[in-house]
Amino acid sequence: MDTSEAKVDRMAGHMVRTATQSSIELKPIYNADDIKHLFYEGDMGDPGTYPFTRGLYPEMYRNRLWLKSFIVSYATAEETNQAFRQYIDNGLTDLRLLCDLPTQSGIDPDHPSAWNSMMCGGVATYAINVYEKMLEGLPLGKAVFEFAHAGMSSFLYFYGLLVAVMENKGVDIKKLRGNSINDPIRTKLVYGCPDFPTKVDRRICLDHIEYSVRNTPNWRPIAPNGVDPCQGGMDAIKELGGCLAVASQVMKDLSDRGISIDEYGPMVFALDAESDFFETIAKFRLARKMWAKIAKEQFGAKTKRAMQLKIGIRTSGLSLTSQKPLNNAARVTLQILSCVLGGVNSLDASSIDEAIGLPSLEARIFNLDTQHVITHEANIPLVADPLGGSYYVEWLTSHMEQEVNKYLAEIEARGGVFSCLESGWLNEVMEAGRLKVQREKAEGKRLIVGVNAFREEGEEGPINSAIRDVAYKAPTVAARGEKVAEVRAYKANRDMRRLKPLLKELYRATKEGRNTQRAVIAAAKEGMTIGECVGVIRVGYGINYDPFREIEMPDFVREIVKE
């Protein structure tokens, strides 16, 4: 290495930005003048009091720490069940259930389009037999479950499976705790999910919520999702604005079904912990404040519960790099810290090997230990909202509120969030954000360590190589072949005399505009698969059985429709 004077650059590594990740321009210093327009009572308030900027509970984490959760995405029900048991033993009680990508798209493993993604991103949970295996021996009435799937059919169907498994085991479904993302905007905006058209998405979203409000009061049946739009290019302002717009629209739609916000109870948002530390913290504080105000002022909430927003976190997968993956440990640690300082309710951190493959168990346990270090060694959660009153953080929270309000006004002026989706405007906004970041990275205005900056500081050593090598491997061709055979055998061994009338009831409920959720639960108990659930509902709307238009409607479904 050349260490001659010519190589010494005192400015190497100097700052290149004067704005946050979401392009909010910052001054080098903030003082009392910057927050003199704020009032403690109306803008901040003690934790546990309206508008909950400083947290939902008076003593915050002293009474109850955030829920530690993980998306579990192993290929088989057996591995997933084993992981759940290990997680519960390690203090995780918040289990995020996923399924593989074909299932999330609304098709079964024996569908021709399933092959190339089968058992990737989760278990192929095509029917109740798989759920029974995956949840074997778990405390169903005590654990917290979260559904983070992509397609809207997933929430209707997998909630159905969870309720069916509980009822079959004789566990009171009123004990079911957790939430569904169930966000009909995110499913199309980010994922373009093929299972249903938007009008069907919007209806089954409400079917799921309505049934849940009346039957499983501890289940939060919608959690508008900002994580995935944010990963797709939305900045923090539009991420939060999007969630508020979805939540408001759904509350309006629910009131048409006779459910008030007080009956609904607390709202949950799934938000993104991004790399910009203070902006992320301000976003969490602001999210609680804005929802409380909307619930009270626009929807007339009378109960404290109905004004409260719980925040569930996924840390940014996009921020992770496959170059020098050890650096991801620093990124994830800071993101977790921003969540704790922001007073979130549940936290699902990305793993350091996630830019290479599906997370290994060791990498997940590292995330958990990071949270233990923050809690027990660094003593961070001892005091509620420790950044409350900071000139900078309070200014940023207030400034972002103005920006989010402008964005919400624009969505309203364009006819509401569904019109903004259908006109393609939301997509344009997201694309513009993505291109802006991409351009700034290319021009060196955003530095990503080890990617477009600080690349030459040493070759990758044994630690980085090891991280690269342990990532969980995708299932082989042979494993996929076995899965197809398993599904075919399962389908052939069902009692069709019992299943057919239940499918027919789902078809009729769909067609006649009745709530579909109970019909899904009943048919799931008799072996209805996710692909059949999607197909029957589609046929109820008079559209193609198969969202991919590759397979024919099965004969038994044809018979139901004819009768």
Add this chain to the structure above:
Amino acid sequence: MNNERKIRVLIAKVGCDIHERGALTLLTSLRDEGMEVIYTGRYQTPAGVAHAAASEDVDVIALSDHTGSLPIIAESVLAELKKLGAEDIKVMAGGLLTLHDVKDLEKMGVTGNCGPGTPLEVIINHIRGIFV
């Protein structure tokens, strides 16, 4: 005339993978480089990708996938290209890749295999390098 011809790239996603940001980033970046780029969108089949590549007369197929299935996807796309007698179309892969995946892909003749965060110039140089 032939030397004037722009490099034609088909960015393709096969199966049900939802992660699209890499594909979209590549789409605009390669266009900015003056290449002609077509993106298939998500939820495609290997046969559909091979047909699109052959009928659009592309030079390179860039497969994007974040499920860990790139070797499986590449193998089926290569098989479809062979059926069409279009083996001259180069295939490259980007997304989630283990070292083992990269080795498997190279054995099939799939080169230029890039993980997330790969600098764009590395990808662009790889594509240009094919035609030197």
